[in-house]
Amino acid sequence: MALHVRRASLIVAFVTMIMAPTLPASSAVTTTGYWRFDEGVANTVASGVGSVLDSSGSGDDGTPSGGPIYRTDVPPTGAGNALSLQYDGLDDQVAFASVFPFHQPGDAMLDFWLRYTGDHHQSAFWSRFGGEDRDRFNIFVNGNGTFGFDYRSPTGVLHKLVGEANKGIPIPFDTWTHLVITRAGTHYSLYLNGGLVATGDDASPDLPTFVGWTISGNDDRFQGLIDEVRFSGAGSISSKDVDVGVFHLLAVGVGVEDRDDR
Numbered sequence: 001m002a003l004h005v006r007r008a009s010l011i012v013a014f015v016t017m018i019m020a021p022t023l024p025a026s027s028a029v030t031t032t033g034y035w036r037f038d039e040g041v042a043n044t045v046a047s048g049v050g051s052v053l054d055s056s057g058s059g060d061d062g063t064p065s066g067g068p069i070y071r072t073d074v075p076p077t078g079a080g081n082a083l084s085l086q087y088d089g090l091d092d093q094v095a096f097a098s099v100f101p102f103h104q105p106g107d108a109m110l111d112f113w114l115r116y117t118g119d120h121h122q123s124a125f126w127s128r129f130g131g132e133d134r135d136r137f138n139i140f141v142n143g144n145g146t147f148g149f150d151y152r153s154p155t156g157v158l159h160k161l162v163g164e165a166n167k168g169i170p171i172p173f174d175t176w177t178h179l180v181i182t183r184a185g186t187h188y189s190l191y192l193n194g195g196l197v198a199t200g201d202d203a204s205p206d207l208p209t210f211v212g213w214t215i216s217g218n219d220d221r222f223q224g225l226i227d228e229v230r231f232s233g234a235g236s237i238s239s240k241d242v243d244v245g246v247f248h249l250l251a252v253g254v255g256v257e258d259r260d261d262r
């Protein structure tokens with residue numbers, strides 16, 4: 001039975017990968033930002049204005065500070081991935097001048113790989129400059145090794161989404177983990193290594209408006225490695241699109257064996 005299910009999963013995943021490019025443009029997910037961190041030199045500090053390159057064509061290059069280091073330790077995404085970027089948990093950061101995609105109304109998707117090595121509450125993404133706790137999203141790893149995300153409105157009202165106060169989704173310590181956050185309407189979903197693990201609904205949205213965002217936050221800096229950060233959206237994300245996004249992960253071998261109904 002298990003073998004049958006697994007084989008069915010593989011076949012459907014394969015078919016979906018073939019089918020994906022034929023989706024009509026109206027339902028296609030558009031990549032709006034893609035940071036691969038492959039532009040650097042191994043074991044060398046990232047530095048310089050706009051030196052962290054956006055390979056999506058959007059021109060949203062990031063500016064590192066504090067001394068994050070390029071590493072050859074990369075997630076299992078197959079050939080063509082040379083480097084990730086390591087953050088020290090103290091002052092390392094990459095800043096972007098653009099509007100964080102979830103600040104704007106509309107459907108959107110963020111996916112990235114993360115390998116955390118710190119045991120403190122830490123931000124993977126903090127969608128403002130400075131530490132003032134309002135007008136921002138926070139996408140974080142709690143001190144107990146669980147993952148979550150929320151936002152505060154421009155006036156500071158907390159909108160809980162997934163995983164507040166150490167009640168997030170457990171993610172393994174010092175292990176490359178793939179995470180996808182989608183928003184369709186007011187509905188947020190979290191995918192861990194290709195499987196849906198949590199949802200949250202934002203019944204009365206009052207989205208942040210801050211322009212500018214960071215990888216690794218401000219007061220609670222990320223400690224560990226991050227790679228292959230990608231924003232998608234600019235349109236309406238259907239459940240089929242989300243599946244396509246997830247199947248993109250399956251294409252690199254994430255979670256295929258664990259899916260039982262695709």
Ligand SMILES: [Ca+2]
Pocket residue numbers: 036037038074081082083084227228
């Ligand atoms: Ca990379």
Ligand SMILES: [Ca+2]
Pocket residue numbers: 066067068088090091092
């Ligand atoms: Ca540093």
